[in-house]
Amino acid sequence: MPIEYMFYIILFIISLTAILLTKFDHNGPKQALPPGSFGWPVIGEFIDLQRTNRSGKPDKFITERMERYNKHIFKTSLFGEKTAVLCGPAANKLLFTSEKKLVQTFWPPSLKKLFGTSFFTAPYNEAIRTRKLVTLFLKPEVLSDFVGRFDSVCKKSIREDWAGKEQVMSYSLIKKYAFAIACEVFASINDPGRQERLLEEFNLVLGGVFQLPIYLPGTRHYKAVNAARVIRRELLDVIERKRRRREMMGGCKEEEVEDLISHLMDVRGEGGKGLTDEEIADNILLLMDSGHDTSSSTMMMLVKYLAELPECYERVLAEQKEIALSKAPGELLKKDDIQKMKYSWNVVSEVLRLSPPIQATFRRAIVDFSYAGFSIPKGWSVWWTVNSTHKSEEYFPEPEKFNPSRFEGDIPAPYAYVPFGGGPRMCPGREFARIEILVFLHNLVREFRLQGKQETRGSLFEFGSEEATDSTPASEPEKEERCCCVSPSLHKRKAAHGYRTGEEDYRIAADLVLSLLFRRCLHRLRPSP
């Protein structure tokens, strides 16, 4: 046989083997990639994601593709990554229970520069060790001792920022309140001027979270990194002062844990290893950041829904009134009061179902694996999503209807209700958020009367016209002083980095015109001594 024939035959055999090897692995035929589209080169389907976010229907990006391609899985390309989006409770379960086996939580590398050594961005083993130490403080049994602190910050905030004003911008004030809570409980920073300065820095950090990591003067990333540095310095200063104070007291700790910084200065992990000051500062920075933005979004949406749904509002009001009636004048809320807020929490849970502040988070496939008959290659970004279940008729009948009774009795199917994620990276701040939001709700409905006629202009609601004030229900004897609180549409919520609740929702909520009746004499509701 001529030598060139031999060459062609060998080449044919090698090519055939290569084709077969790529088609079959040792477990049998390789499965197809998930259906879907990678969209445009480089930008992928990011524009579509932003469009649905901005239209106020962030869930559409997911639900439309589930319908078009496959209800369990589809592929897309987002943030420069080939991405598999896994949908439904079984997918959530798989991703939440396969950390370090199939997938690993990851965040864009630019975040490392912002959150440094915190457990958010640290390498896996380090992250798990630090997360354990930090989150001991966020457990219900520890936080329950802080309920009074939450309440006094909230009362102060309502007294100083809301009451007696002609107009208020609800979102910015809610954010200010949430940030004040984080400052107080995490670092005992209670000077309003200092809080305000820090909040400005945090806004810069937030603005740079999902930006290209270009560290050049003027870029958002540059501003964010520098703002994080300023905050870190400030926190290190708080730690240093605390150390000096302790030294002056002969090395004694505070009798009770004063705040998260004190907790982190004392806590020890395996082998008695504690955290360095830098680690403490970075973790506080992380929690202050993640701890105020998500919950303030939720509180604002809560105000929107209460304004739209008078029957829910009345039931919340009745529950909160009963709690207030059980308290002595001036007595702050306690852990037991929070436990009594069952209906109110169902309302908040429904807000979190319909308008979750986080739509999805990132995991990275660390091995090739398959799901629903499709293969997901190692290295791909894998998303679990809130809306593939929250907005599904299968798990939440009439999914678009606001119905807090869903959370009474039968609880949602496992892994179907996931506003806080799940698994080892589940949100560690959920109890913190619960207390913060319920305390806010208690004070809001106790201090103000949401009322008025509903006048629809598109999806905009107005409350509290003069006529409506006259028709305030007779059950509200304390309508002494009118406080008209307005949230005009001036507020521009920064675009949703692709996965936060839609901008339009915020616009609607911020556009709510709330006419609220300030109760001058809260104690009048209580029985006379």
Ligand code: HEM
């Ligand atoms: C309504 C309020 C909140 C919602 C809906 C929420 C939701 C979430 C979600 C979905 C995740 C990702 C979980 C995952 O990937 O499986 C997360 C992570 C996280 N949340 Fe929250 N969160 C809220 C409030 C808070 C608060 C108040 C804090 C701090 C006190 C906080 C701190 C964090 C941190 C540090 C992480 C990262 C955890 C890790 O990577 O190990 N969150 N949150």
